[in-house]
Amino acid sequence: MAQKLVVIGNGMAPGRMLEHLFETAPGRFDVTIFNAEPRVNYDRIMLSPVLSGEKTFDDIVIHGDGWYIEHGVTLYKGHKVVAIDRVAKTVTSDHGVIEPYDRLVIATGSTPFIPPVPGHRLPGVITYRDLDDVDAMLLAAQSREKAVVIGGGLLGLEAAAGLNARGMDVTVLHLMPTLMERQLDPAAGYLLQKAIEQRGITVITKADTKAILGEGKVTGVELKDGRIIPASLVVMAVGIRPNAALAKDAGLAVNRGIVVDDGMLTSDPAILSLGECAEVAGNVYGLVAPLYQMARVAASHLAGDTSSRFTHSETPTKLKVTGIDLYSLGDFADGEDRDEIVLRDASAGIYKRIVLKENRIIGTVLFGETSDGAWFADLQKKATDISQMRETLIFGQVHQGGPGADPLAAVAALADDAEICGCNGVCKGKITGAITAKGLTTLDGVRAHTKASASCGSCTGLVEKLMTLTLGDGYNPAAVQPMCTCTDLGHDDVRRLIKAKHLKTIPAVMQELEWKTSCGCAKCRPALNYYLVCDWPDGYADDYQSRFINERAHANIQKDGTYSVVPRMWGGMTSSHELRAIADVVDKFAIPAVKVTGGQRIDMLGIRKEDLPAVWADLGKAGFVSGHAYAKGLRTVKTCVGTDWCRFGTQDSTGLGIRIEKFMWGSWTPAKVKMGVSGCPRNCAEATCKDVGVICVDSGYEIHFAGAAGLDIKGTEVLGLVKTEDDALVHIVALTQMYREQGRYLERIYKWAKRIGLDEIRRQIMDDAEKRQGYFDRFVFSQTFAQVDPWEERVSGKDKHEFRPMATVGYAQAAE
Amino acid sequence: MIWTPIGSINDIPRRGARCVATPQGRIAVFRTGDDKVYAIEDHCPHRGGPLSQGIVHDASVTCPLHNWVISLETGKAQGADEGVVRTIPVRIDGENLFIALEALASRAA
Numbered sequence: 001m002a003q004k005l006v007v008i009g010n011g012m013a014p015g016r017m018l019e020h021l022f023e024t025a026p027g028r029f030d031v032t033i034f035n036a037e038p039r040v041n042y043d044r045i046m047l048s049p050v051l052s053g054e055k056t057f058d059d060i061v062i063h064g065d066g067w068y069i070e071h072g073v074t075l076y077k078g079h080k081v082v083a084i085d086r087v088a089k090t091v092t093s094d095h096g097v098i099e100p101y102d103r104l105v106i107a108t109g110s111t112p113f114i115p116p117v118p119g120h121r122l123p124g125v126i127t128y129r130d131l132d133d134v135d136a137m138l139l140a141a142q143s144r145e146k147a148v149v150i151g152g153g154l155l156g157l158e159a160a161a162g163l164n165a166r167g168m169d170v171t172v173l174h175l176m177p178t179l180m181e182r183q184l185d186p187a188a189g190y191l192l193q194k195a196i197e198q199r200g201i202t203v204i205t206k207a208d209t210k211a212i213l214g215e216g217k218v219t220g221v222e223l224k225d226g227r228i229i230p231a232s233l234v235v236m237a238v239g240i241r242p243n244a245a246l247a248k249d250a251g252l253a254v255n256r257g258i259v260v261d262d263g264m265l266t267s268d269p270a271i272l273s274l275g276e277c278a279e280v281a282g283n284v285y286g287l288v289a290p291l292y293q294m295a296r297v298a299a300s301h302l303a304g305d306t307s308s309r310f311t312h313s314e315t316p317t318k319l320k321v322t323g324i325d326l327y328s329l330g331d332f333a334d335g336e337d338r339d340e341i342v343l344r345d346a347s348a349g350i351y352k353r354i355v356l357k358e359n360r361i362i363g364t365v366l367f368g369e370t371s372d373g374a375w376f377a378d379l380q381k382k383a384t385d386i387s388q389m390r391e392t393l394i395f396g397q398v399h400q401g402g403p404g405a406d407p408l409a410a411v412a413a414l415a416d417d418a419e420i421c422g423c424n425g426v427c428k429g430k431i432t433g434a435i436t437a438k439g440l441t442t443l444d445g446v447r448a449h450t451k452a453s454a455s456c457g458s459c460t461g462l463v464e465k466l467m468t469l470t471l472g473d474g475y476n477p478a479a480v481q482p483m484c485t486c487t488d489l490g491h492d493d494v495r496r497l498i499k500a501k502h503l504k505t506i507p508a509v510m511q512e513l514e515w516k517t518s519c520g521c522a523k524c525r526p527a528l529n530y531y532l533v534c535d536w537p538d539g540y541a542d543d544y545q546s547r548f549i550n551e552r553a554h555a556n557i558q559k560d561g562t563y564s565v566v567p568r569m570w571g572g573m574t575s576s577h578e579l580r581a582i583a584d585v586v587d588k589f590a591i592p593a594v595k596v597t598g599g600q601r602i603d604m605l606g607i608r609k610e611d612l613p614a615v616w617a618d619l620g621k622a623g624f625v626s627g628h629a630y631a632k633g634l635r636t637v638k639t640c641v642g643t644d645w646c647r648f649g650t651q652d653s654t655g656l657g658i659r660i661e662k663f664m665w666g667s668w669t670p671a672k673v674k675m676g677v678s679g680c681p682r683n684c685a686e687a688t689c690k691d692v693g694v695i696c697v698d699s700g701y702e703i704h705f706a707g708a709a710g711l712d713i714k715g716t717e718v719l720g721l722v723k724t725e726d727d728a729l730v731h732i733v734a735l736t737q738m739y740r741e742q743g744r745y746l747e748r749i750y751k752w753a754k755r756i757g758l759d760e761i762r763r764q765i766m767d768d769a770e771k772r773q774g775y776f777d778r779f780v781f782s783q784t785f786a787q788v789d790p791w792e793e794r795v796s797g798k799d800k801h802e803f804r805p806m807a808t809v810g811y812a813q814a815a816e
Numbered sequence: 817m818i819w820t821p822i823g824s825i826n827d828i829p830r831r832g833a834r835c836v837a838t839p840q841g842r843i844a845v846f847r848t849g850d851d852k853v854y855a856i857e858d859h860c861p862h863r864g865g866p867l868s869q870g871i872v873h874d875a876s877v878t879c880p881l882h883n884w885v886i887s888l889e890t891g892k893a894q895g896a897d898e899g900v901v902r903t904i905p906v907r908i909d910g911e912n913l914f915i916a917l918e919a920l921a922s923r924a925a
């Protein structure tokens with residue numbers, strides 16, 4: 001007689017299991033299925049095409065009603081099992097049906113996780129799991145109003161794309177800095193965000209939801225930073241949790257999911273579990289490929305063959321949004337024993353990265369061009385040694401051994417009328433012709449004569465290959481010193497391209513400029529961060545992880561790991577009130593050393609990192625702000641006593657120094673900037689060895705620049721003489737802004753000036769009023785974002801984590 | 817091994833580090849750009865710089881004091897520099913991080 005098999009849940013996993021079972025052991029079981037969802041088994045994966053309108057529900061049904069009849073299966077649609085009695089071997093549904101079993105299969109899938117923020121129960125807040133959710137979204141979409149999707153993972157993005165296709169105005173909120181961070185590295189995450197935004201979907205990363213707003217119905221979402229995004233529909237797609245409650249109530253072993261062995265048996269041998277609710281060897285799964293393997297194992301087990309075993313394997317992730325090609329598989333973390341091969345094609349929006357370990361692929365991320373995904377996966381699965389094809393591996397299967405493997409050959413094969421520089425419409429023949437006819441040997445020469453690569457520069461690589469082809473060894477592309485080993489581009493090219501291509505994040509720069517590493521190094525990241533801060537003051541989110549520790553912690557690290565703190569003393573002036581406050585702080589925090597610096601202010605040395613916020617809080621109460629003694633930015637403006645007191649003073653040098661410092665503090669610069677204002681040519685403020693200095697004279701203000709007194713000693717050059725204090729300020733600010741826009745990271749003003757030419761700088765700042773005003777205005781605009789006291793920010797909680805250990809452990813054990 | 821919980825992966829910024837205070841000194845716990853987590857002694861083999869304060873790139877950190885580059889996986893100094901810092905086993909379970917304190921205790925003994 002047939003045994004009774006009862007299945008709880010009618011999803012994709014048990015559906016596949018039954019198919020196998022009916023094939024291998026027909027008639028062995030009499031099957032009853034309970035399904036909380038009032039419908040037959042359908043392809044849950046394909047809900048997104050239903051949402052976007054590319055498919056209908058009928059298209060995605062896996063087993064129609066006829067299938068259940070054919071196999072004699074009783075399907076209780078809309079029956080949720082509420083109890084399992086393992087002694088009596090029965091299950092009970094919420095409609096009161098009691099069904100006995102010989103073998104039971106629990107396949108209850110997952111439940112969407114809903115973060116318990118205020119308002120999460122409001123009507124209009126839905127999850128994305130089943131057809132009812134899709135119907136609810138379609139209904140809401142008829143309004144064509146605003147929708148917010150919380151969660152920028154696979155589900156969230158598919159929901160967002162679907163709602164967008166249905167005419168809603170969609171914003172995706174994602175907690176992490178890049179989308180789908182579990183499957184993609186930041187470079188691919190950046191490209192994905194760009195592709196999503198191109199559809200008109202707004203993406204807000206690092207978005208921490210504080211509350212869902214509305215009374216009786218959703219009206220919007222409030223973020224922790226205070227932003228409010230209006231919405232009449234909120235889709236929660238932040239993650240799923242295995243649905244194991246029923247099994248737990250029945251006393252089965254449950255960890256994250258229902259614990260099963262590699263034969264899909266739970267802790268009760270009469271009961272199996274499979275699908276997203278099951279946990280095998282500590283893993284739970286959320287993609288169907290492993291679930292289908294479970295289905296095969298469970299089926300053979302039920303059919304009496306217990307030799308079949310579940311083994312873990314990696315499953316690739318793909319996003320089902322039409323027009324976005326993305327593929328990720330395996331482990332793509334960096335590591336010392338690992339190697340990576342990166343291919344970026346900025347114009348085509350392609351990024352490919354293969355991670356190798358001992359010449360074998362262990363991870364793959366593909367964006368924009370994914371046709372080789374299966375091939376890479378196969379190489380990974382078979383652990384093929386790729387050393388033979390290493391050079392061409394990243395170009396894919398068709399390039400193995402065939403033509404096209406040599407990138408120069410590809411350029412050589414181009415026809416003479418093939419366009420190389422899109423911006424200026426220059427074709428190959430014109431470039432090679434000019435190189436030969438005019439005897440050009442440098443990239444700049446080609447740019448000057450043909451205009452090729454002179455605009456956005458994205459064809460530079462092609463132009464260089466043409467030069468190599470035409471000149472052979474006569475062309476030496478290494479003439480430009482690259483920023484670091486992550487790129488062939490020099491600082492100036494990078495700065496130019498950031499502006500030309502409107503690159504506004506570090507991943508954007510790395511992708512569009514075809515960086516050779518996935519996340520840069522300690523040389524290029526701080527430089528890029530500065531360039532972006534400087535070029536997009538209003539649009540760039542400073543990346544603190546790309547700043548050196550001093551700028552990240554806003555204090556100077558000392559050799560023993562403690563810090564020193566130097567508050568501003570504007571123009572070197574102080575007061576009894578300030579000095580008393582410093583004395584109190586020194587006592588309160590037992591600061592071991594206090595020193596007058598070479599920059600006319602006071603340094604407190606040897607402060608523990610944990611104490612910094614409290615030290616700053618006390619200093620802040622006395623009116624102090626950060627002296628930026630650590631910054632590639634404005635440091636001090638040294639002054640002398642000037643007309644206020646000195647018998648030789650010609651102008652108010654102290655006043656001007658204070659004015660300059662108050663106007664310019666907080667600005668970031670390529671390297672540190674120090675200034676000085678002396679009241680007469682006796683020069684007591686040492687203004688003539690500063691980056692910028694002023695010597696006051698009877699007839700006005702003599703502005704100096706390009707001095708140094710550190711590693712090199714160099715007297716300043718004269719920029720020019722101006723009549724009023726206002727003029728002095730405008731000229732100094734304009735000069736600094738010119739340097740900010742052109743300087744290479746870590747290049748002090750005197751080196752920059754030498755490179756650009758003193759006359760060129762004088763021409764732009766002294767003689768060209770329009771240029772000068774332009775620089776001045778851009779500096780002022782940038783200051784509206786930069787002039788924030790970093791100490792006060794941190795006292796009020798910003799980057800709290802930076803200053804505390806994440807945990808204190810082990811003291812109890814040690815005491816034992 | 818005794819696994820001691822030290823917090824969540826979300827406590828550490830990507831390409832950043834936090835430290836854990838222990839009786840044997842500070843341990844630096846790093847999170848890379850692609851969410852790998854490593855723990856090493858917070859003590860540069862060169863002159864003891866606090867490695868947790870350095871810039872993290874790939875699976876390495878650049879010491880904040882004199883720019884030695886230390887591998888987070890092996891604790892070895894990279895390039896021409898020679899030296900090694902102890903690595904501490906880390907386990908990630910979901911979002912929760914654990915370090916193997918036993919390894920510390922055995923060192924103290």
Ligand code: SRM
Pocket residue numbers: 556557558564566595596597598599600601603629635636672674689707708709710711712748
């Ligand atoms: C505190 C102070 C010495 C003092 O006790 O007086 C000082 C201390 C340091 N200087 Fe300085 N410099 C100090 C005035 C100077 C001066 C004199 C001045 O500013 O009038 C100079 C020469 C002028 C110049 O810059 O051209 C000076 C030239 C340097 C240099 C060489 C820079 C160069 O490009 O040649 C460095 C190295 C660097 O920046 O890379 C440096 C670096 C440093 C660092 C930041 C070393 C470091 O990287 O950790 C020291 C930090 C100690 C700390 O934690 O406070 N310090 N340093 C002075 C702080 C001034 C302030 O109030 O902000």
Ligand SMILES: Cc1cc2nc3c(=O)[nH]c(=O)nc-3n(C[C@H](O)[C@H](O)[C@H](O)COP(=O)(O)OP(=O)(O)OC[C@H]3O[C@@H](n4cnc5c(N)ncnc54)[C@H](O)[C@@H]3O)c2cc1C
Pocket residue numbers: 008009010011012013014034035036037044045046047048079080081082107108109110128129130155158243246274275276277285286287288289291318320
């Ligand atoms: C929109 C969307 C897109 C996806 N895209 C992909 C993709 O591209 N690739 C991929 O591999 N995977 C994808 N997935 C995941 C994939 O669909 C799931 O991994 C798979 O469907 C899980 O199958 P399952 O049988 O374990 O559970 P489910 O399919 O969740 O089935 C569980 C069923 O059990 C029922 N149930 C729960 N409790 C009870 C109870 N007490 N009594 C009776 N019935 C109960 C539920 O109502 C549900 O119908 C996607 C998922 C969604 C939602």
Ligand code: SF4
Pocket residue numbers: none
């Ligand atoms: S001169 Fe400057 S950098 Fe050198 S030891 Fe003194 S403070 Fe430090």
Ligand code: FES
Pocket residue numbers: 860861862863864865879880881882883884
């Ligand atoms: S202490 Fe780390 S490099 Fe010197």
